[in-house]
Amino acid sequence: MRPARAVLPALLALAVGLPATAAAQAPAAPPGPPPGNGGELPAPPGTAPSFVPAGTPGAIPGGASGPGLLGNGTVNFNRAEHTFSFPLACQQSGSVRATARVVSKAPIARAGYRCAGNRTTARLRVSGKVANKLTRRRAVAVTATVTQAGRPSKVYFTLRAGGGAVEKKGFWTDGHLQCADSSGAPQAYLVEPDFTTASPTPISTRGWVAWYTPAGGWHWYGAGGENAGRWDTWTASVTGITQFHPEGAVTPVPWTWGPIAVPPGQGITAVGVYEIVYWVGGKPDHQWQYVNAGTAGAAAAGGGSLYCAY
Incomplete structure (x- = not known):
């Protein structure tokens, strides 16, 4: 509707x-x-209130307050190399763990990164099995947990493996x-x-x-x-x-x-x-x-x- x-x-x-x-x-x-990128929806609602709080x-x-995504929230997947990368504002070097619930319960990729000049590009590689699933779905919501000095932060984007214009x-x-x-x-x-x-x-x-x-x-x-x-x-x-x-x-x-x-x-x-x-x-x-x-x-x-x- x-x-x-x-x-x-x-x-x-x-x-x-x-x-x-x-x-x-x-x-x-x-x-x-x-x-959440559409993956953390509420339960069906009950009775709506009769007033506006x-x-x-x-x-x-x-x-x-920690690392943050740069760019427009859409990341392209390299099907030939099974890789993807995305730019971050950072304060120090750290690591990234990417998850996509519709593809795997476990993280789909992990990598470290080096922060220089308040900027970095996180580069991650997935397995052949995950690459096939991403290719079939064409667009997948991804949550990346970025950890600096033991403190995790989350960024959200859509990983695209084809399917026309964004x-x-x-x-x-x-x-x-x-x-x-x-x-x-x-x-x-x-x-x-x-x-x-x-x-x-x-x-x-x-x-x-x-x-x-x-x-x-x-x-x-x-x-x-x-x-x-x-x-x-x-x-x-x-x-x-x-x-x-x-x-x-x-x-x-x-x-x-x-x-x-x-x-x-x-x-x-x-x-x-x-x-x-x-x-x-x-x-x-x-x-x-x-x-x-x-x-x-x-x-x-x-x-x-x-x-x-x-």
Whole structure:
């Protein structure tokens, strides 16, 4: 089932709507799939609440909190050599362990890496058996556990072994990441899209703010902290999420996560992402997309930007 406000064309140019200093801070590519990459879905929801709870505050950590992915979250598999590689922002040398649940319960590859100049490329080789499975599936969600000084961190990407052009994620047509509060203070507010369906449908949603620094790469912040999100249960209908339209009100009052304090002066770039699971006959249909940074609806009108810059 597809919502009326689901898929838009490819992402806008990265620096659209950003001042020159913000554009210089923008990463080379957006972060790609959120934690879990569609493999950590909730149980089918029970009864949805009849109200919209208050938003919860949060705070993005200051400084580099560990290694982070660089690039757009899609990694190509070399079928001839049984290898794949991906770039990381790093703070010291370490090791990588890659897992793909649909391919193997055990890790599919392990390797060490050398960090130099805050950058490295992790290069991994898989067995012939795993290579055959990857080739048959063409695209697989991978979680890479990157360990530095005994401390593990996780990064997420899609490993592709063919299958045509990579689909670029677009925007949900509403919902947005507000970059600052009314005074201009560096506090983010993630506003949930008003998802629609052709008939009343239970849904589970989860919001994320991905943040980037040159020293740390991309990291994910959820309602439970770094790499820790929370699934919420709602009811979607042809007019939107029913809880956002009390007594049939036309203008929605969506759930808003925030304020999320952002440490200034560290060149942080932030992106808002929302996941949704449509429960049809008890079976999940999972999707995710970015939300516009700034004014709600700007992306739907063909303007706006992807990034908040601090």
